Each structure stands twice: as C-alpha cells, then as structure tokens.
Amino acid sequence: MNAALPKPRDTVAVRSQLQDGGFVTVTATRRERAGRADIKCSAPGAPQLAARMAQVVHLARHTEARHDSRDQVVISIDRAPGHSARDWELAVVLADRAVRGLLALPRGVIANGWSAQWQIGRIDGHDVGSAAPGALRGGPGHLPHLGALTGQPDVAASVSSARAWFPLHSGGINDALCWVEVSVYPLAAGGTADEEAIAAPGLDGVRQQALRQVLAGARHFDGEKAARWRTTVRFGHDGFHGNSHELALVLADRLARGREFVPRGRIIASGASSAWHAGLVEPVEGLAPKCALIEREAQLGDRVLLPRAWEAGLPPGLQDALRAKGASLVCVERIGII
Secondary structure: OOOOOOOOOOEEEEEEEOOOOOEEEEEEEEEEOOOOOOEEEEOOOOHHHHHHHHHHHHHHHHHOOOOOOOEEEEEEEOOOOOOOOOOOHHHHHHHHHHHOOOOOOOOOOEEEOEOOOHHHOEOOEOOOOOOOOOOEEEOOOOEOEHHHHHOOOOOHHHOEEEEEEEEEOOOOOOOEEEEEEEEEEEOOOOOOOHHHHEEOOOOOHHHHHHHHHHHHHHHHHOOOOOOOEEEEEEEOOOOOOOOOOHHHHHHHHHHHOOOOOOOOOOEEEOOEOOOHHHOEOEOOOOHHHHHHHHHHHOOOOOEEEEEHHHHHHOOOOHHHHHHHOOOEEEEEOEOOOO
C-alpha cells in the first residue's frame, strides 16, 4: 500500500547547481487563484527567463492525470543563470509539483535537468559535470522521466501529438509555413471544464482564451465529451496575428484525438470560423499570397485544405501545380466532411 502524500507546504524551495559550482534557488508558493493566472513566474531582470519558466511548467503539467485550477502557483528564481543555461528546468518543475502536493520533496533538495519534451514527461539530460551528493539529475541513467520520482511508469506513450501547418504571411522574407502542434493526454474523470484543461504556453491570456474557444467549439461539433483530455498547444513561431491558423489548429487537434485521416505528408490549412460549434469553415484574408506560399512550399504527400468560399477565386493552375508535386487540394465548408 502506498502511503498518502503529506499535506502540501505553502512554500517549497529547490536548488539547482550551476556550471561554476554556484547555486540558484527556485521558490514556489501557492495561493487561492481568485481569477488570476494559474502560473506566475519571475526572475530578477530577466523577463524572458520568467516566460521560459512558465512555459516549462505548463508543458510539464501536461502528463498529470488531474487538472485542478483552484490555486495560483507563483515561482521565482533568485538570480538569472547564464543565457544558455537550462539545468534549472527540473528544479522549477519539481517545485511546482511539490507545492501543489503532487510530490513529497526533502528540504534542501538539489535538482539539475532539462528537456525538449516536457509535454510527454521525458527528461533529456543535465549539464552539470559533478553534481552535489544526493542531487537529482535528469536524463537516461539518472531520472529519465517525471513518473520515476513516484515509482510510476513512463507515460510518454499515452501522449498523442499531431501537427498541421498554416501559411504565415506578412509580405516579407519571413513568409513561411508555420506548424501548430496539439498534444492530448487522457484526464481522469472529474468536474473540470474542457476549456480549463487546454494550455498554450507562451501565448498571452487573450489569445489563450480565443484558442480554448476554438477547440471547445470544434470538439462540441464532433460530440467530444467534456473534460476528456488535457491539451497542450505549441506553435513553431511566436508573435503572429490574426485567426487564419484556426483551421490548422482544429485539424491538428482532430489528428491527435484520432478524428482525422492521417495524410502521407503534412496537412496544410488556412481558414477560420465564427461558428466552430457548427463545424463551419470560413474564409480569411490574403487568398492570393497565401496560395502562392502554399504552392511554393508544398511537398510530396501534402494535403491542402482551404475554405470553400475561396474555391472560385483560387489562382489559375494552383491545383495542377500541387498535383505535379504529389500534393492534393480540397476546399471545404465544414470540418469532418473532407
């Protein structure tokens, strides 16, 4: 029989060793959320580091079986490590879990580790050469995944992820196809609203709320039960504007949940909707430049989906050009009927 975890402490501190032998201290506290953001991070004189700390925590929460948004967790680091340092990431993740009562840590614990795949619970490695005695070190041969801390199996296989691409057009040399990735993980039964279990690390509150409404509406259309998935959304580029990514977002989500046929290549889509709950796909701005970008970037096996309202105005020869590359094009007015 497993012993119950003790009542969570209101403040948890985890240290992380630096390459020069010094230490940073990560401190996590929790308080009633009261309408505030679920995670707030700070780093002295380093707003980009604070944003990365919040992103790491959001991603690492993806493989938690339950979603509880009643508390706000505030996490700080006492000084900024080097610009390229990432060994503090494990300390931030552990402090967040411990202060919420998901993990019992001894006082004075030291942790070093980083990952490019926190959203599936894996820890890729650590950088410190000679760690302090008793320190937790992430990576193969040490702490390979977060579940190992509590004797649980690696849940990476339970995470389903899929990507779709959309044309990112600004009229300059940076025009490109941008990917959106949706990862889903089964949630335990509970009363959490579906939208609350959707996170997009790196996006501001307004854009996160808009993204949640898109996915919740599209899932309503295909009959998805509420609170079935914990969902994490990532984008290949930050700082874009507009809503032309919505169709790609919805299709990536449908792929991840097994609701869409998997193409031989990529799904490339552009479109939005004011009524995703009805499955409608509506046009966006920039038909000509976006079609030109898609034609230039398409590859063998790609499936291109555009709004039906664009069909009459598609550039002459677009379909033939895509077919010559081994890609396909279809114009749709609803999702699920492709």
